[in-house]
Amino acid sequence: MNPLRSTLALLGILAVSACVTINVYFPAVAAERAADRIINDVWGEHPERAPEAQPQPNSAPGPQSSAPSDSPKRIVAFAMGTLNLVIPSAQAQADLDISSPAIRSLTQSMERRHTELKPAYDAGAIGLTQRGLIEIRDQSAVPLQQRNQLRKLVADDNADRNALYKEIALANQHPDWEPDIRATFARRWIERAPTGWWYQDNNGNWRQK
Secondary structure (H helix, E strand, O other), rough: OHHHHHHHHHHHHHHHHHHHHHOOOOOOHHHHHHHHHHHHHHHHHOOOOOOOOOOOOOOOOOOOOOOOOOOOHHHHHHHHHHHHHHHHHHHHHOOOOOOOOHHHHHHHHHHHHHHHHHHHHHHEEEEEEOOOOEEEHHHHOOOOOHHHHOOOOOHHHHHHHHHHHHHHHHHOHHHHHHHHHHHHHHHHHHHOOOOEEEEOOOOEEEEEO
């Protein structure tokens, strides 16, 4: 087979494979954007957002000569340069759908509950866990008569959080993304938390921001 024809056929296969990769690749940057929007809604705050990863620009290859002397290697370099321009751009532009009725309902429920949970965050009675949930870490920080209510608030909020991560994965037709979505939210809850709040580090130890 003509070497040039073989090279072009191989590039075609690579291009198709690249497109498939884009479709199933977990969009980490888009997940962070989705988490930030929901956190803003729930906490009713708009702290400065962490810088978002931007696709690195690639220099487009210069004009290629159409002379017969062009080697397959030069054609491969040109084609791969074009793929490098397309693939990161497509990944960076991917966005997660967080507009479903179920997601909106869960977000609103968490937003209403946060007004009751915030004093417990501020007092250090509860903290953010490494699994994207909240947990009572010092119940003595709230009056005795409020502890049962705090337990219920924490349980209800965790139920909404678990449902939220699942619903986001389902809304984007990738239930297998749920662990990645949970991990992204867990990190962003902690990163966006105000100074003084408590959180769990990677070893499960409580730390104060």
